[in-house]
Amino acid sequence: MLSLLIIPGLKYADLQTSSALGAFAGGIVILFIVLIFLAAMIKIVKEYERIVNFRLGKAQAEKGPGIVFVIPGIDKPVRVDLRERFLQIPHQTCITKDNAPVDIDFIIYFKVISAADSVIQVNNFEGAAMGIATTTLRAVIGDINLDEVLSKREEINAVLRTKLDEVTTRWGVKVTNVEIREILPPKNVSDAMILQMSAERSRRAVVTEAEGKKSATITVAEGDRQSAILRAEGEKQSAILKAEGYAQALSTVFSAAKTIDSKTLTLQYLDTLKALGSSAATKFVLPAEFTQLLAPIKAMIGSAEAEASKTEEDKSE
Numbered sequence: 183m184l185s186l187l188i189i190p191g192l193k194y195a196d197l198q199t200s201s202a203l204g205a206f207a208g209g210i211v212i213l214f215i216v217l218i219f220l221a222a223m224i225k226i227v228k229e230y231e232r233i234v235n236f237r238l239g240k241a242q243a244e245k246g247p248g249i250v251f252v253i254p255g256i257d258k259p260v261r262v263d264l265r266e267r268f269l270q271i272p273h274q275t276c277i278t279k280d281n282a283p284v285d286i287d288f289i290i291y292f293k294v295i296s297a298a299d300s301v302i303q304v305n306n307f308e309g310a311a312m313g314i315a316t317t318t319l320r321a322v323i324g325d326i327n328l329d330e331v332l333s334k335r336e337e338i339n340a341v342l343r344t345k346l347d348e349v350t351t352r353w354g355v356k357v358t359n360v361e362i363r364e365i366l367p368p369k370n371v372s373d374a375m376i377l378q379m380s381a382e383r384s385r386r387a388v389v390t391e392a393e394g395k396k397s398a399t400i401t402v403a404e405g406d407r408q409s410a411i412l413r414a415e416g417e418k419q420s421a422i423l424k425a426e427g428y429a430q431a432l433s434t435v436f437s438a439a440k441t442i443d444s445k446t447l448t449l450q451y452l453d454t455l456k457a458l459g460s461s462a463a464t465k466f467v468l469p470a471e472f473t474q475l476l477a478p479i480k481a482m483i484g485s486a487e488a489e490a491s492k493t494e495e496d497k498s499e
Contacts, residue, residue: 222254227261232297234260244297262297266358269308271315273366276323278331285366286323288339290315290346291359299354307353311346318345328367335362 227233227246235242236258252259269290275283294300304310322341343360350357
């Protein structure tokens, strides 16, 4: 029996060494297999991720974040990103209600709210969302006139978001926002808009100039009115002062006239006659009351003659 186990030329020490090397290599292989198994079994799930695990084809509850254990070969984990993402919809040619073609591109912002539904309910969410978005856009634009498409962008965004959210909710995805980036109307419409804008600016310039002239005219008229009011006030005050001056002068003359006797008046009449006689005129028009003015003079002359005759008589005696 022993002779059968002995190989010619092979020593016992070599046999032991060979067995040790074989055991070591086998241990390394087993360790390597264990490490691979553990690596396949342990999954590190980030905070913004979830794992939908299918065990023998049946979906289990969502797992994560943190360390998640799966059974290699039996479980099939699917990672789902919960962060908000966006989907760019390229230019889509749509026909408005008044049969005008427009090119529109927009962005869809969405977020997964149910990781299991996003995997189970839809195969390719981005492709499905793009298809729904384009058909929904054409339906919405088809019910609006071109002018409203160009002016009511926010309302169109709200309608698109609502309609898309109604569809994507069953996929476990929430459409958070829809933003239209660019609307390209036909070239003839663009040219007409440019002409309209130019005409509107010209109209505004004319209106602004007219309003400026109107304001200037009103300002000038207001200034003239204020000036006339001030001038009238000045003339009024001047007239009042003149009247008061005349009144004071007449009062003074009247007061002085009260102290003048008949002889003084007679002298004034004689001065007046003297001034008339020295003038170059040959004809004089005297009022009828002039004879009454001569009566005091006649009386004065008579009185003077009587006094003179009396003086002569006194001297003769």
